Amino acid sequence: xxxxxxxxxxxxxxxxxxxxxxxxxxxxxxxxxxxxxxxxxxxxxxxxxxxxxxxxxxxxxxxxxxxxxxxxxxxxxxxxxxxxxxxxxxxxxxxxxxxxxxxxxxxxxxxxxxxxxxxxxxxxxxxxxxxxxxxxxxxxxxxxxxxxxxxxxxxxxxxxxxxxxxxxxxxxxxxxxxxxxxxxxxxxxxxxxxxxxxxxxxxxxxxxxxxxxxxxxxxxxxxxxxx
Numbered sequence: 001x002x003x004x005x006x007x008x009x010x011x012x013x014x015x016x017x018x019x020x021x022x023x024x025x026x027x028x029x030x031x032x033x034x035x036x037x038x039x040x041x042x043x044x045x046x047x048x049x050x051x052x053x054x055x056x057x058x059x060x061x062x063x064x065x066x067x068x069x070x071x072x073x074x075x076x077x078x079x080x081x082x083x084x085x086x087x088x089x090x091x092x093x094x095x096x097x098x099x100x101x102x103x104x105x106x107x108x109x110x111x112x113x114x115x116x117x118x119x120x121x122x123x124x125x126x127x128x129x130x131x132x133x134x135x136x137x138x139x140x141x142x143x144x145x146x147x148x149x150x151x152x153x154x155x156x157x158x159x160x161x162x163x164x165x166x167x168x169x170x171x172x173x174x175x176x177x178x179x180x181x182x183x184x185x186x187x188x189x190x191x192x193x194x195x196x197x198x199x200x201x202x203x204x205x206x207x208x209x210x211x212x213x214x215x216x217x218x219x220x221x222x223x224x225x226x227x
Contacts, residue, residue, distance in 0.1 A: 061113060063095065068119045068200040071106060072157030074099045075193040076119065076200050101196055119200050120159050128163040128194070132216035136168045147182055154190050159197060165190040170217045 063069060067079045077097035084093050095113070097106040108116060120128075139146055150169065153161040169187035171179050179187065191213070198209045 061116075061118070063113075063116070063118075069095075069097060069116045070119060070157055070159075070197065071097060071099070071108070071116060073155050074102055074104060074106065076101070076196040077106060080105070101192060117157060119197055122201060124159060125198060125201050128159055128198075129212070129216045131160065131163040132167050132170075132213065134167060136170060137164075138168070143180075143182070147186060150186050150190070154186070154193065159194070162190055162194050162197075166194055166213075167217070170219070 063079050063082075065079055065082065068076055069079060070076055077099040079095050080098050081096040082093065083096060084091060086092070092109055092111075094107050094109045095116075097108060098104070099106065150165050153165050156162075166187065169179075169183055169190065171187075195206070195209055195213060198213065199206055202209060
């Protein structure tokens with residue numbers, strides 16, 4: 001009888017153990033391969049380079065005495081003085097602006113002159129006249145909302161928006177309904193503000209400016225018809 005030889009069983013490692021071994025090997029390889037960080041040492045006389053960040057240049061408009069400017073909430077004014085004052089140990093330079101229509105003197109610091117703008121050019125005035133000649137846009141929204149929009153346009157300081165308000169609130173012979181009190185107030189406010197800028201640019205009498213504006217609005221025909 002032949003004796004059966006005993007066969008030794010070889011233990012096969014589980015997948016989880018194999019994965020752990022591979023991970024350890026990969027880590028050791030990455031540690032060996034990673035290059036050392038280079039450090040630069042400066043000498044005693046060397047200074048580190050500092051890169052300067054360029055700031056965006058800010059353009060400042062310089063206005064002179066007797067220049068006409070527009071302050072959005074008050075309209076056209078004339079610079080009567082450029083003065084200095086010390087407030088809290090800080091020297092402040094500011095403009096004195098007289099608004100003739102409102103008999104008001106404004107004090108505007110020069111560092112806040114972004115609120116100001118120069119008066120319009122002759123070409124811009126001519127464009128305003130062409131706006132006044134167009135038909136008014138009548139919206140069907142509530143008057144309170146429209147009144148708020150008109151007021152924002154008047155106080156925006158933009159001459160084209162001002163001309164649009166005058167044109168839209170102008171009542172001529174084509175419109176039967178009479179102006180309400182609030183409509184008339186807004187119209188007169190926009191009309192006088194636009195007229196004052198026309199006077200400053202055109203350098204003519206208020207009567208001549210009024211004739212030109214009324215002709216563009218068709219108000220002269222209305223006045224002749226009533227007479």
